[in-house]
Amino acid sequence: MRTAGFVVLLLVVAAAVFGAARLVDNPYAFFAGYVVLQYIVLATAWNILGGYTGYVNFGTAAFFALGAYSTVALHKLTALPLPAMMLAGGIVSGAVGLGTGYFTLRLRGTYFSIATLAMAVVVQTLITNWSFVGGSRGAYVVRPAEVMGLDYVQYLFLLMLLLAVAAVTIARTIERSRLGTGFAAIRDDEVAAEANGVPTLRLKLVATALSGGLMGMAGAPLPYYVTYLDPASGFSLSYAVNTIAMPLIGGTASWIGPVIGAVLLGTLQQVATVTISSALSLLIVGLLLVGFVVAAPRGIIGWFGK
Amino acid sequence: MTALLQVQGLGKRFGGFVALADVSFDVAEGERLGLIGPNGSGKSTLVNCLCGTLRNESGEVRFAGQKLAGLNAHQRIRRGLARSFQLPRPFGTMTLAENLRVPILYAVQPRGGARVPDIARRCTDLLGMVGLADKADRKPADLTQIEMRKLELARAMASEPRLLIADEAMAGLSHQEVDEILALLLRLNAEGVTIIMIEHIMRAVLAFSQRLVVLVAGRKIADGDPQAVVREQAVVEAYLGS
Numbered sequence: 212m213r214t215a216g217f218v219v220l221l222l223v224v225a226a227a228v229f230g231a232a233r234l235v236d237n238p239y240a241f242f243a244g245y246v247v248l249q250y251i252v253l254a255t256a257w258n259i260l261g262g263y264t265g266y267v268n269f270g271t272a273a274f275f276a277l278g279a280y281s282t283v284a285l286h287k288l289t290a291l292p293l294p295a296m297m298l299a300g301g302i303v304s305g306a307v308g309l310g311t312g313y314f315t316l317r318l319r320g321t322y323f324s325i326a327t328l329a330m331a332v333v334v335q336t337l338i339t340n341w342s343f344v345g346g347s348r349g350a351y352v353v354r355p356a357e358v359m360g361l362d363y364v365q366y367l368f369l370l371m372l373l374l375a376v377a378a379v380t381i382a383r384t385i386e387r388s389r390l391g392t393g394f395a396a397i398r399d400d401e402v403a404a405e406a407n408g409v410p411t412l413r414l415k416l417v418a419t420a421l422s423g424g425l426m427g428m429a430g431a432p433l434p435y436y437v438t439y440l441d442p443a444s445g446f447s448l449s450y451a452v453n454t455i456a457m458p459l460i461g462g463t464a465s466w467i468g469p470v471i472g473a474v475l476l477g478t479l480q481q482v483a484t485v486t487i488s489s490a491l492s493l494l495i496v497g498l499l500l501v502g503f504v505v506a507a508p509r510g511i512i513g514w515f516g517k
Numbered sequence: 518m519t520a521l522l523q524v525q526g527l528g529k530r531f532g533g534f535v536a537l538a539d540v541s542f543d544v545a546e547g548e549r550l551g552l553i554g555p556n557g558s559g560k561s562t563l564v565n566c567l568c569g570t571l572r573n574e575s576g577e578v579r580f581a582g583q584k585l586a587g588l589n590a591h592q593r594i595r596r597g598l599a600r601s602f603q604l605p606r607p608f609g610t611m612t613l614a615e616n617l618r619v620p621i622l623y624a625v626q627p628r629g630g631a632r633v634p635d636i637a638r639r640c641t642d643l644l645g646m647v648g649l650a651d652k653a654d655r656k657p658a659d660l661t662q663i664e665m666r667k668l669e670l671a672r673a674m675a676s677e678p679r680l681l682i683a684d685e686a687m688a689g690l691s692h693q694e695v696d697e698i699l700a701l702l703l704r705l706n707a708e709g710v711t712i713i714m715i716e717h718i719m720r721a722v723l724a725f726s727q728r729l730v731v732l733v734a735g736r737k738i739a740d741g742d743p744q745a746v747v748r749e750q751a752v753v754e755a756y757l758g759s
Contacts (some may be wrong), residue, residue, distance in 0.1 A: 356726065389622045389623075389626075391616070392618055392619060392622055392623075393622070393623060395610060396608050396619045399608035399609050399610055400607075400608060400609075402570065402618065404608075405570070406600060407594060407619045407620040408603070408619070408623035408625075408627070410591045469640065509742065
């Protein structure tokens with residue numbers, strides 16, 4: 212399918228999702244749906260680096276929270292509309308992604324992963340000690356009741372829905388492009404990739420910047436969603452864990468894998484949070500992850516196709 | 518006429534270990550050069566230095582008259598300097614055809630070659646050349662050892678190199694399989710590709726090479742007509758002991 216046709220299809224699906232959520236006529240549907248959509252973006256972004264080039268990033272929370280804290284800073288300084296803040300958050304996190312990539316991509320495998328985890332700790336420490344954005348006290352963000360006649364939570368939901376469409380389109384386009392072939396070559400054998408003409412360092416920087424940028428964009432609306440943001444929740448390790456678990460459960464080889472994983476795991480967590488307890492949701496992730504690593508190492512999409 | 522590849526005083530050390538010391542030789546356009554030496558003599562290090570996988574500390578490499586210093590491996594293959602790996606390193610999650618797409622997209626296209634509609638046919642042609650056309654949609658894991666070597670060579674050829682360095686492309690193959698690879702390399706050379714063959718199988722090296730360079734402990738100890746070189750006292754001692 213051509214990209215244009217695919218985008219139209221995604222938009223139709225998105226419109227249907229939004230319509231269905233409105234039909235439910237329960238504000239919680241938008242509240243929970245937002246989180247699932249946010250994880251579609253995060254899992255897709257993670258997969259661009261982790262699934263396509265094979266570099267496992269444990270620092271999702273840092274890129275995500277940087278996007279959120281960009282919004283906090285911009286909220287205090289300006290009166291920009293939220294989409295512009297999302298763009299700004301994406302640029303900040305993308306730049307940090309580029310920097311992280313440049314300094315750490317000579318590290319391979321587990322060493323790269325540990326470096327991203329360390330990066331997350333450093334960024335969290337910086338934010339915790341930066342009083343302008345609330346420091347360890349956290350920051351309050353007062354959100355308007357509605358935008359253009361739309362309830363604000365519905366507006367957040369809609370923005371995240373569009374971002375998810377954009378992220379999935381980007382991932383699918385990469386997968387089928389020259390860039391995707393280069394990423395896959397790096398994942399399979401980096402030395403051989405370089406010896407076959409793939410500019411490995413440059414491609415890895417593209418991947419870290421793109422992946423980090425999308426995570427930042429996913430994080431940017433967070434202050435408006437929670438209205439109170441503190442470092443402990445913004446940098447929560449559960450973002451990193453969930454974001455790794457979702458593509459692994461769905462399958463990392465294709466754009467659809469992270470989407471399936473995010474919808475499945477995200478929904479399951481939301482349901483468990485409401486019906487049982489919020490602490491249980493992480494346990495579910497852990498058990499599912501272990502189960503899939505043992506029983507279906509290529510994820511759900513591994514069950515189909517070859 | 519200047520040589521296609523000029524290696525001048527090449528040196529490489531790993532810590533205190535001198536892997537290559539003052540290695541110099543030329544390779545003419547269209548030549549078939551054999552490079553031999555006992556295990557650990559620095560052959561693979563030399564290949565890695567020529568192809569940009571490792572950086573040499575001293576000396577200079579010129580390819581088609583241009584200095585290669587500071588160029589990464591991907592920039593060197595784009596200029597026409599390709600290598601096959603001693604142990605085949607295929608892209609495991611890709612089909613054979615997709616394996617060949619990588620150098621076509623990343624080594625040939627940046628030079629302005631290979632228009633997109635031709636790529637699929639080019640992959641089929643290359644696989645046909647090494648007799649793997651019917652396995653174009655299979656994964657490397659399905660291949661036998663010799664098929665893996667052929668894929669490795671086909672992938673190196675997909676970059677349309679001027680110079681191909683075949684690093685032990687025949688190690689571990691049967692007598693007949695060695696002949697197959699040998700015939701393949703001779704055909705490539707006849708089509709105009711300059712080839713450096715690194716090999717332990719003397720029968721193959723002698724059948725292939727127009728000239729032989731011998732490395733021992735990181736130094737070049739002989740360079741010349743293959744039949745004469747293998748009779749030189751120093752070469753015989755290096756292989757058999759004095």
